[in-house]
Amino acid sequence: MPEPAEAAGTGLVSAPRAVVTLFISCVVLGVGVALLLVAALGSDGYSTLINGLSIATGVSFVVVNCVVGVLLVAMAWARGLRPGLGTLVQPVVVGFTVSAAMNVIHRPDHLALRGLLLLLAFPVLTVGVAGYLGSGTGAGPTEAAALAWEPPVPFRWSYSAVQGGGALVGWLLGGAIGPGTVLVVLLLGPAVDLLSRRFRSFDIHTEAGSAHHGGRAH
DSSP states (O other): OHHHHHHHHHSSOOOHHHHHHHHHHHHHHHHHHHHHHHHTSOOOHHHHHHHHHHHHHOOOHHHHHHHHHHHHHHHHHHTTBOOOHHHHHHHHHHHHHHHHHHHHSOOOSSHHHHHHHHHHHHHHHHHHHHHHHHTTSOOOHHHHHHHTTTTTSOHHHHHHHHHHHHHHHHHHTTOOOOHHHHHIIIIIHHHHHHHHHHOGGGOTTSTTTTOBSSOOOO
16 A cells, blocks of 8 residues: 555654664664764765865854755755655764764774774665665655655665765865765665665665655656
8 A cells, every 4th residue: 555655754753663763773874974984084975065065165064064954855855755754863863873973982093993994884874874764754865865866867876976976076175085985975875775675674765765756666
């Protein structure tokens, strides 16, 4: 029946299991982001964009993040991808988790250990993104911007394009990039897509996970 899927994916009231999955996945995602930041070998493309805009305009990171996030969600909504509970919860829970994790994870002095943190961050990020999108409760700004163009562009490539475009613009405006940025841009989208196709609980391509005009055919 399409109605339950639509309700889970588009409204602010979702099934308890989906809400639990959303919160747990956002915590996992926050830990992955913290590991990426602690490694200090380059952040994701979206964060690079926000940092670059903040540097160029003199406006605080938090304000720029909110403005860009709203614009991306609005663009996705205009494309038919309606926001949901996950759209609101993801930035908040991930933000608090990152702050908490950064207080307990200390940056190693040796480059090799930082590289290990970067490699550890990647699967954690993959599970976090696929898990919260698979809950079918709505997408945060970066993922919404990517899902809004599927179809015609598959998520694995649209996500890379969003992250890559953000990294490029952010770098041109003064933001820092590194190996971690390249890893996220090139591999995170395909990894999330692969996980979602292999495991039903991570399926971002269900009607609930991609409520585009009430559901899309794939």
